[in-house]
Amino acid sequence: MSPDLFDLTGRVALVSGAASGMGKASLIALAEAGASVVLADIDDEGAQATATEIELLGSKGVPVHCDISSPEDIRAMFGRIDDEFGRIDFVANIAGEAVRKKPEDISLDEVEWTWRNLVYGRFCMCQEAGRRMLAAGKGSIVNLGSLASITAMGRGHIAYSMAMGAVVQMTRELSTEWSGRGVRVNSILPAQVLNPGLQERIDSDPRIKERFLSGIPAGRFGSPDDIKGLAVFLASDASSWITGAIIPMDGGNLAMNAGGSVGSEVFKE
Numbered sequence: 001m002s003p004d005l006f007d008l009t010g011r012v013a014l015v016s017g018a019a020s021g022m023g024k025a026s027l028i029a030l031a032e033a034g035a036s037v038v039l040a041d042i043d044d045e046g047a048q049a050t051a052t053e054i055e056l057l058g059s060k061g062v063p064v065h066c067d068i069s070s071p072e073d074i075r076a077m078f079g080r081i082d083d084e085f086g087r088i089d090f091v092a093n094i095a096g097e098a099v100r101k102k103p104e105d106i107s108l109d110e111v112e113w114t115w116r117n118l119v120y121g122r123f124c125m126c127q128e129a130g131r132r133m134l135a136a137g138k139g140s141i142v143n144l145g146s147l148a149s150i151t152a153m154g155r156g157h158i159a160y161s162m163a164m165g166a167v168v169q170m171t172r173e174l175s176t177e178w179s180g181r182g183v184r185v186n187s188i189l190p191a192q193v194l195n196p197g198l199q200e201r202i203d204s205d206p207r208i209k210e211r212f213l214s215g216i217p218a219g220r221f222g223s224p225d226d227i228k229g230l231a232v233f234l235a236s237d238a239s240s241w242i243t244g245a246i247i248p249m250d251g252g253n254l255a256m257n258a259g260g261s262v263g264s265e266v267f268k269e
């Protein structure tokens, strides 16, 4: 297969969550494949550090302060992309926080805050990007979801799950509306990927590690770098007929029956 299929030279990619984790890893992979990148985050210092790494790779990296729960911030950022690049080829919506509380305790304000982050934020980014990509007749968008997009987590994930379920339906609707006009929209659903928050929870209670790993047949947590290949693939012409896809990145979690599956080492004939 020609490596040109994955070449992003001359393309402009925007990723939210640029300072850390999967956002940062995606940006580095996109820059390594030749894209110029826009780095959106509320952590200005972290985004600048990622931009510095990207400049060292020889690509252009523009950090932008953007709170993805603010439509004003998002619209201002796209205005800046218009001025600076005059095009947008790929957007990855990765950042987004949630309030975790039991369904009987969470307030409607907390549910709304979560939706502003995960649903309205992603939708506003898709709308701004989509308008420009439709005008250009080409583009690709990725909305990060979660296992919670299509299965229930419990443990206070009600607001997060409702929002992530909406993210997957948003992806299917936008793909259906836009793919005939050249704009592809896909989702990635990660299982547990090690980030500072998850690491802290594991360190505070080792049973959490065992419990989570029992749901991952591949036998390890995800690393932020696990998203690199998918980010480049979905941004590139290698995925030109892939749209509306909901892609697990989960070490086999979703393929496994939660209650009845046991590893081959446990099952004896």
Ligand SMILES: NC(=O)c1ccc[n+]([C@@H]2O[C@H](COP(=O)([O-])OP(=O)(O)OC[C@H]3O[C@@H](n4cnc5c(N)ncnc54)[C@H](O)[C@@H]3O)[C@@H](O)[C@H]2O)c1
Binding pocket: 016, 017, 018, 019, 020, 021, 022, 023, 040, 041, 042, 043, 046, 066, 067, 068, 069, 094, 095, 096, 097, 117, 144, 145, 146, 147, 189, 190, 191, 192, 193, 194, 195, 196, 197, 198, 224
């Ligand atoms: N890590 C996982 O296990 C996992 C699994 C499934 C889905 N997710 C989702 O993916 C997202 C990224 O996960 P990660 O592990 O890379 O996280 P991370 O904590 O390593 O990075 C998140 C980044 O988003 C930025 N951010 C937070 N709120 C923001 C906002 N309102 N506007 C702009 N930037 C903001 C943070 O400053 C940080 O740089 C999570 O927010 C989560 O919703 C994570």
